[in-house]
Each structure stands twice: as structure tokens, then as C-alpha cells.
Amino acid sequence: MFAKGKKPPFSFTYGDVNSSEFINKWKFTKRAIECNLPNTLKYEVLYTEPSGAMEVRCDVTGYTDFEAVEWVLHFTNKGEANSKNIKNVSASDICFTAKGNEAFTIFTARGSNGSRHDFAPIVINTECDTTYTFMPKNGRSSDTFAFPFFNIVAGGNKGVMLSVGWTGTWFADFSLANGKLASHSGMKNTDLFLYPGESIRTPLVSLMF
Numbered sequence: 211m212f213a214k215g216k217k218p219p220f221s222f223t224y225g226d227v228n229s230s231e232f233i234n235k236w237k238f239t240k241r242a243i244e245c246n247l248p249n250t251l252k253y254e255v256l257y258t259e260p261s262g263a264m265e266v267r268c269d270v271t272g273y274t275d276f277e278a279v280e281w282v283l284h285f286t287n288k289g290e291a292n293s294k295n296i297k298n299v300s301a302s303d304i305c306f307t308a309k310g311n312e313a314f315t316i317f318t319a320r321g322s323n324g325s326r327h328d329f330a331p332i333v334i335n336t337e338c339d340t341t342y343t344f345m346p347k348n349g350r351s352s353d354t355f356a357f358p359f360f361n362i363v364a365g366g367n368k369g370v371m372l373s374v375g376w377t378g379t380w381f382a383d384f385s386l387a388n389g390k391l392a393s394h395s396g397m398k399n400t401d402l403f404l405y406p407g408e409s410i411r412t413p414l415v416s417l418m419f
Contacts, residue, residue, distance in 0.1 A: 212255045212270055212281075214238045220283060220415075221303040221394075224264065225294030233257055236266075249275040263289030280416040282375075287404035297401040300394040302372070302415040307390050312365030314391045316342065316384060319359070321352040329357065341385040345398055349379050358382070362391065375414035 211219045215238075221229045236257045243252035251272040258265045267284040283301055287293040308314065314336045322328040334342055344360075346353040358380060363369035374380045374395045382395040397413050404410065 212240065212253065212268065214240075218255075218257070218268070219281075219302055219304045220268070220412075221298075221300045222266075222296060222400075223298040224296055228298075236260065245271075249273060261289070263287065263291075264293055276418060278416065278418040280375075280414055282414040283412040284409055285404060285412075286409040287406055290406050292406070293404040295401070295403050299396050299400040299412055301374075301396040301412040302417075303394050304417075305390050305392045306362060306364070306370065308364035310365070311389055314369075314384075314386060315363045317361040317363065318344070319357040321346055321350075321354050321356050323354045336384065336386040336391065338386050341383055343381065343383040345381040346379055351377050351380065356380075356382075360384075362393075364391075369419075371416075371418040373416045375416065380413055 211217065215234055217230065218233060223229070236259055239256045241254050243254055245252040251274065253270045255268040255270060256265060257268075265286045265288050267286065268281050269284070270279065270281045272279045285296060306314070316334040316336060318332050318334075320327055320330045320332060336342065344356040346356040351358060358374040358376070360372045360382065361369065362372060372382070372393065372395070374382055376397060379398045380395065381398045382393070385392050395413070395415060
């Protein structure tokens with residue numbers, strides 16, 4: 211998915227336009243980063259606005275012995291004026307497809323609020339046209355009803371583990387339609403612009419297949 215002409219596994223709104231409408235028109239570059247860790251691959255993937263003003267950098271790391279990949283986005287304003295508005299940032303925007311009509315089950319856990327139910331397991335058998343949304347309360351990453359780790363299984367115990375690396379209020383939602391499970395995650399309530407030279411990062415996303 212991190213390739214020229216491909217829809218990347220993230221999305222955002224830039225100047226009130228969804229990135230799916232323009233990201234493949236931006237300049238794309240990708241380079242391998244030297245890494246001395248065994249069975250580890252690192253890449254820097256850049257998506258740059260044609261004017262050169264906005265740069266979205268994605269640092270991608272793959273772990274070949276675990277069939278895992280993780281990435282984190284960086285938005286940088288390289289122009290001389292304030293950037294367009296950036297909002298609705300999904301650090302992960304992925305649609306999972308099961309073979310046949312196999313159902314999806316999501317295994318996760320409660321967060322913690324100092325009760326006997328802390329970190330109790332949650333099992334969700336997804337239903338069509340239903341959205342399941344998770345986010346912690348009070349600005350803490352595993353407060354009350356949300357824990358940032360999800361085991362998504364479809365038929366024959368095949369699937370993917372998804373985690374959201376963020377110390378504040380993150381979100382993750384899942385919706386099933388036409389046999390496909392759409393997944394979005396990121397930082398809640400992202401709605402901002404960047405000053406010239408300013409840069410921000412998003413939550414880290416990790417997938418283990």
C-alpha cells in the first residue's frame with residue numbers, strides 16, 4: 211500500500227478535501243533507511259503537495275520474522291504561509307476482506323477505572339451496517355472503556371492484530387458492510403493548521419498478521 215499510485219493506509223482532510231481525491235496526484239518518493247536490526251526493514255515514504263508547501267512523511271518499519279508492520283505520519287508545512295486546515299486524520303484507514311462470507315470477530319478489552327472489571331475481555335461478533343467505536347476517557351490511553359489493542363479474526367483463526375500507539379485520547383472504529391471490515395484509527399478531534407516550518411506527528415499504528 212506504500213507505493214506510487216496506490217491508496218495509502220491512512221487518510222486526512224486537507225482544505226476540506228479528502229486525501230483520497232488528491233494523494234495520488236502528489237509527488238511520491240520512497241527510500242530504504244539503513245537498519246542494523248535483524249529481520250527489520252525501514253522506509254521513508256514522502257507525499258508532497260505539488261506546490262511543495264505540505265509534506266506528509268510516513269516512517270514505515272517492517273518486522274519480517276513476525277509478519278508485522280508499523281508506521282507513523284508527520285505533517286510538515288514547508289511553505290511560507292499558514293497551511294490549509296488539516297482534520298479528520300486517520301493514521302490508519304484500512305479495509306479488511308475475508309475469504310467468502312466469513313464473519314469478523316473483534317477481541318479487545320476494557321480499560322481501567324479502578325474497578326474489578328479493569329481490563330476484562332470484550333468479544334464483538336460484528337454485524338452488518340453497524341459501527342463499533344472505541345476511545346478512552348479523560349485523556350488517558352486506556353481509561354474506562356477502551357484499550358488500544360484489537361485482535362480482528364475472520365474464519366479459521368486468520369486475521370490481524372491492530373494497535374494504536376498514543377498516550378492521549380485516540381479513537382478506533384470498525385464497520386462491516388458487504389463482507390468487508392473498514393477500520394479507522396488516530397487521534398480524536400484533530401482539526402488544525404500549521405505555521406510555516408511547523409511539524410506534527412500522529413499516533414503510531416501497528417499491524418501483526
